[in-house]
Amino acid sequence: HITLTGDEQIQTRPIGPLLRSLTDLGATAIADNANDKAPITVSGRLTGGKTTIECITSQYLSSLLLAAPLAKEDTEITVTMLNEPDYVQMTLDWLDKQAIEYQNDNMKHFKIKGNQKYTPFDTTICADFSSATFFLCAGAILDADITITGLDFTDSQPDKLVADYLRAMGASIEIGPDSVRIRKTPLKGTEIDMNRTPDALPAMAVTAAFATGATKLFNVAQARNKETDRIACMATELKKIGIGVEEFADGLIIHPEKSLKAADFNGYADHRIVMALSIAAMALDGESTIDTAEAINVTFPNYVELMKKLGAKMEMNNT
Numbered sequence: 001h002i003t004l005t006g007d008e009q010i011q012t013r014p015i016g017p018l019l020r021s022l023t024d025l026g027a028t029a030i031a032d033n034a035n036d037k038a039p040i041t042v043s044g045r046l047t048g049g050k051t052t053i054e055c056i057t058s059q060y061l062s063s064l065l066l067a068a069p070l071a072k073e074d075t076e077i078t079v080t081m082l083n084e085p086d087y088v089q090m091t092l093d094w095l096d097k098q099a100i101e102y103q104n105d106n107m108k109h110f111k112i113k114g115n116q117k118y119t120p121f122d123t124t125i126c127a128d129f130s131s132a133t134f135f136l137c138a139g140a141i142l143d144a145d146i147t148i149t150g151l152d153f154t155d156s157q158p159d160k161l162v163a164d165y166l167r168a169m170g171a172s173i174e175i176g177p178d179s180v181r182i183r184k185t186p187l188k189g190t191e192i193d194m195n196r197t198p199d200a201l202p203a204m205a206v207t208a209a210f211a212t213g214a215t216k217l218f219n220v221a222q223a224r225n226k227e228t229d230r231i232a233c234m235a236t237e238l239k240k241i242g243i244g245v246e247e248f249a250d251g252l253i254i255h256p257e258k259s260l261k262a263a264d265f266n267g268y269a270d271h272r273i274v275m276a277l278s279i280a281a282m283a284l285d286g287e288s289t290i291d292t293a294e295a296i297n298v299t300f301p302n303y304v305e306l307m308k309k310l311g312a313k314m315e316m317n318n319t
Contacts, residue, residue: 001043003032009227009269011038017053018060024051025068025075048073048114056222058084062091069100069116077110083222086158086196093156097121126152129159130199131300132180134275136162137203138307139182140171141210141283146310147181158196165192165204169211189213194220194251198230201252202276205234208254209243210283221250227270227295237265237277241284262286271298278303282312293317 005011016036022029026047032039048071055061061079065088068075082088085107095102098121101113127150139146153160153175163180167173168190172183189211194201201223208215223230235247240263244255262284267274269292281288293316296303304316 187211218251
């Protein structure tokens with residue numbers, strides 16, 4: 001058997017539906033503390049079969065889709081609810097590139113042939129839109145003219161929608177064959193259904209704080225089950241700089257204010273919250289601090305370096 005633990009944040013994230021589906025398909029997957037969270041112990045081998053799963057996060061389904069082709073027998077997966085379907089599409093795109101045989105009925109029912117295999121490959125991976133989000137939002141609210149290269153808008157990454165969100169708020173965005181240019185223009189509040197892009201919630205919440213008029217970010221309840229409860233955390237931190245925030249079950253309404261102030265922020269050891277708050281700090285007069293900033297190393301260890309190359313006055317304090 002294998003035991004998977006994870007850090008403190010990982011141990012707060014529910015994975016019960018995935019554990020039960022793995023067990024349905026022949027493995028044994030048990031939460032050691034009987035709480036549907038890590039640490040977990042997994043044993044046996046996936047044999048195939050049938051399972052039904054409710055996916056509050058797309059990661060459950062993507063995990064099963066990647067593993068099922070290696071099972072001895074065929075697998076059928078019925079999906080009763082799915083957040084973030086675009087992330088599953090990214091997984092399916094890679095299965096297609098690997099010539100994996102499966103059937104997909106509108107993301108509600110999958111049949112995957114068993115006893116398949118993956119093969120080695122060489123390819124170029126396009127840039128990450130989730131990481132680019134912070135530079136897009138920075139360009140929208142700061143006195144900057146930023147061009148990001150290596151982005152492929154034909155890719156299935158859902159976070160490319162951030163460009164559409166910002167354009168809807170009035171940002172100046174020019175999309176080229178493999179790049180995007182963004183320049184500051186006056187932003188206006190809007191309503192954004194963020195179910196497909198929960199990782200963009202922190203950055204979009206900050207961007208909304210510097211628009212004119214209220215912005216509603218909604219249909220993103222799964223953001224409460226990421227590294228942190230990102231809805232509650234962003235509401236708390238934006239209030240520190242003087243922003244009016246209404247928090248509800250699946251999102252936020254941000255009410256910008258003219259008089260804002262620098263603050264000492266809590267980063268909650270969440271890489272996306274730290275980077276989002278750094279954008280807010282750059283847009284404010286005075287010096288702000290963000291604790292647990294080392295969390296950015298999870299996905300973007302050279303974030304500070306790249307921002308400084310664009311002129312940001314930002315330092316990582318490692319003491």
